[in-house]
Amino acid sequence: MKAKPDNAAVKLVVVGSIGLDTVTTSATTRRNVLGGSVSYACAAASFFTRPGLVGVVGRDFPTRYRAALRSRRVDLRGLESAAGRTFRWSCAYEPNLKERETLSTALNVLADFAPELPTAYRHSPCLFLANIAPEVQLKVLSQMCALRFVAADTMDLWIRATRPALLKVIRQVDLFLINDAEARALTGEEHLVPAARHLLKLGPRYVIIKKGEHGSMLFSRQGVVLSPAYPVDLVRDPTGAGDAFAGALLGVLARAGSITSALVRRAMLYGAITASFTVEAFSLEKLLAIRRADIEARARQFRRMIRC
Amino acid sequence: MKAKPDNAAVKLVVVGSIGLDTVTTSATTRRNVLGGSVSYACAAASFFTRPGLVGVVGRDFPTRYRAALRSRRVDLRGLESAAGRTFRWSCAYEPNLKERETLSTALNVLADFAPELPTAYRHSPCLFLANIAPEVQLKVLSQMCALRFVAADTMDLWIRATRPALLKVIRQVDLFLINDAEARALTGEEHLVPAARHLLKLGPRYVIIKKGEHGSMLFSRQGVVLSPAYPVDLVRDPTGAGDAFAGALLGVLARAGSITSALVRRAMLYGAITASFTVEAFSLEKLLAIRRADIEARARQFRRMIRC
Numbered sequence: 001m002k003a004k005p006d007n008a009a010v011k012l013v014v015v016g017s018i019g020l021d022t023v024t025t026s027a028t029t030r031r032n033v034l035g036g037s038v039s040y041a042c043a044a045a046s047f048f049t050r051p052g053l054v055g056v057v058g059r060d061f062p063t064r065y066r067a068a069l070r071s072r073r074v075d076l077r078g079l080e081s082a083a084g085r086t087f088r089w090s091c092a093y094e095p096n097l098k099e100r101e102t103l104s105t106a107l108n109v110l111a112d113f114a115p116e117l118p119t120a121y122r123h124s125p126c127l128f129l130a131n132i133a134p135e136v137q138l139k140v141l142s143q144m145c146a147l148r149f150v151a152a153d154t155m156d157l158w159i160r161a162t163r164p165a166l167l168k169v170i171r172q173v174d175l176f177l178i179n180d181a182e183a184r185a186l187t188g189e190e191h192l193v194p195a196a197r198h199l200l201k202l203g204p205r206y207v208i209i210k211k212g213e214h215g216s217m218l219f220s221r222q223g224v225v226l227s228p229a230y231p232v233d234l235v236r237d238p239t240g241a242g243d244a245f246a247g248a249l250l251g252v253l254a255r256a257g258s259i260t261s262a263l264v265r266r267a268m269l270y271g272a273i274t275a276s277f278t279v280e281a282f283s284l285e286k287l288l289a290i291r292r293a294d295i296e297a298r299a300r301q302f303r304r305m306i307r308c
Numbered sequence: 309m310k311a312k313p314d315n316a317a318v319k320l321v322v323v324g325s326i327g328l329d330t331v332t333t334s335a336t337t338r339r340n341v342l343g344g345s346v347s348y349a350c351a352a353a354s355f356f357t358r359p360g361l362v363g364v365v366g367r368d369f370p371t372r373y374r375a376a377l378r379s380r381r382v383d384l385r386g387l388e389s390a391a392g393r394t395f396r397w398s399c400a401y402e403p404n405l406k407e408r409e410t411l412s413t414a415l416n417v418l419a420d421f422a423p424e425l426p427t428a429y430r431h432s433p434c435l436f437l438a439n440i441a442p443e444v445q446l447k448v449l450s451q452m453c454a455l456r457f458v459a460a461d462t463m464d465l466w467i468r469a470t471r472p473a474l475l476k477v478i479r480q481v482d483l484f485l486i487n488d489a490e491a492r493a494l495t496g497e498e499h500l501v502p503a504a505r506h507l508l509k510l511g512p513r514y515v516i517i518k519k520g521e522h523g524s525m526l527f528s529r530q531g532v533v534l535s536p537a538y539p540v541d542l543v544r545d546p547t548g549a550g551d552a553f554a555g556a557l558l559g560v561l562a563r564a565g566s567i568t569s570a571l572v573r574r575a576m577l578y579g580a581i582t583a584s585f586t587v588e589a590f591s592l593e594k595l596l597a598i599r600r601a602d603i604e605a606r607a608r609q610f611r612r613m614i615r616c
Contacts, residue, residue, distance in 0.1 A: 193540065214519065265615075
């Protein structure tokens, strides 16, 4: 099943949650499907670079999901298999597919996750700390020894529960990604422009505020970049769109030599496109079904939509 | 106070509501300030063409508001002064300045408004039916005799109360503008892409869905154009932003010879810029304070933000 030998170098390391999601929409319920921030982010990044996944699953993690990630050339040397059950999360979406309610969360093996990176990962120039406990993000960060670019994402839980550790993460990253509601919660600013300015002061060179179907905004000392979302005909499941956006973005950055504002702008476009495929199906189904050429075709279309 | 003699030809006629607004935000309450769809739309259009305003006010309408509109070179030959009180509307915004509650509406002279256009207006090539009762929009439309481009906007009230008349308007316009929530209400489609497709089938060549701070989307048989909103630092009062967006857009179209997709795209950019100034102050205050050069400066900045 391996597309490349496992001794290939990884240019991007991604740590985050991986587990089994049960997702209910007004159309249907899908049980125990592959989910988690690192799954979406790695699958999305894999169109642009070979990402190394850092995560933990239990003994019950289905072989077919491992194979699915390998089929996208995701390096799984950093995927630990621990005694116990895999992380599980269940949610129900409102009919508009915007609001969702978390029905249950069982951390299981994720509760004691203390990642030890494979040696081959430690020299990766690029690191993405996808959504997971800030303490885990810091543990991964401390093991890297040749970093040129670090990005981090988070979620509302960590803003409430482990704010000091989260702030420590934010201080050490080049790019911090956060969604609009979380940006408001973290900074106490009602409006996004002041919220982003506040976040820039916490350390990162770049801040991206993700607005779901409304696109994203990049803030840096060089100014603002506005990127709309690609308008898909039918959203089936928005889960993982933000992780896929960030994963593809980091994939584009990791592939490139040096990181400039123009490159970040280009990477945001690919992030938006990859996220737009993600929401067209449940779980990683669409990401596993498309090819790079599909992304490029949609990117051409997208550029025509936003040319000014 | 007149910047030009009143016999100048108008290239754009705009009909809509005009009245006195009382607006409450978490910061303050502003009483009896100039408002109404046609006020915002004409002030915004006036940066690009000389618009002719069609509306009605009562005998209590302050002279200074008439002078304010004239100072922006808005042609007021179509502004009727009727016996009775001016239309009044009052609202309170949530602290996030997104949701608002209408506290009171007094139609007053607007209740019996049956516009008779000045002869000089009837040959205008361009018409914008800003938000007002569809019956009034149709009455204005029927008096125009050299139209090359007609656009219309609406609001939730007319979707609920006078749907057949509204559909009749939509059938006869080249461009229909509507906000996202209203597009869902009118079409019954939860998602904006199918909603826009539904609206295109009702007759217009172009449909623009306005998403407030999230920008706008243009749909036509040629495809989709995505335009973000300009990210302002501080929103003081979002009232009239959609009217100003549409007014500026129509102003750009009216000034040009023939209307192409490329021109509509450019007009959307100016609509977004003009709307961004509008929300930075209450009522038309900012629109009355800026000059075309301010719009152009922000347009240059905006283009850098969205270049892909």
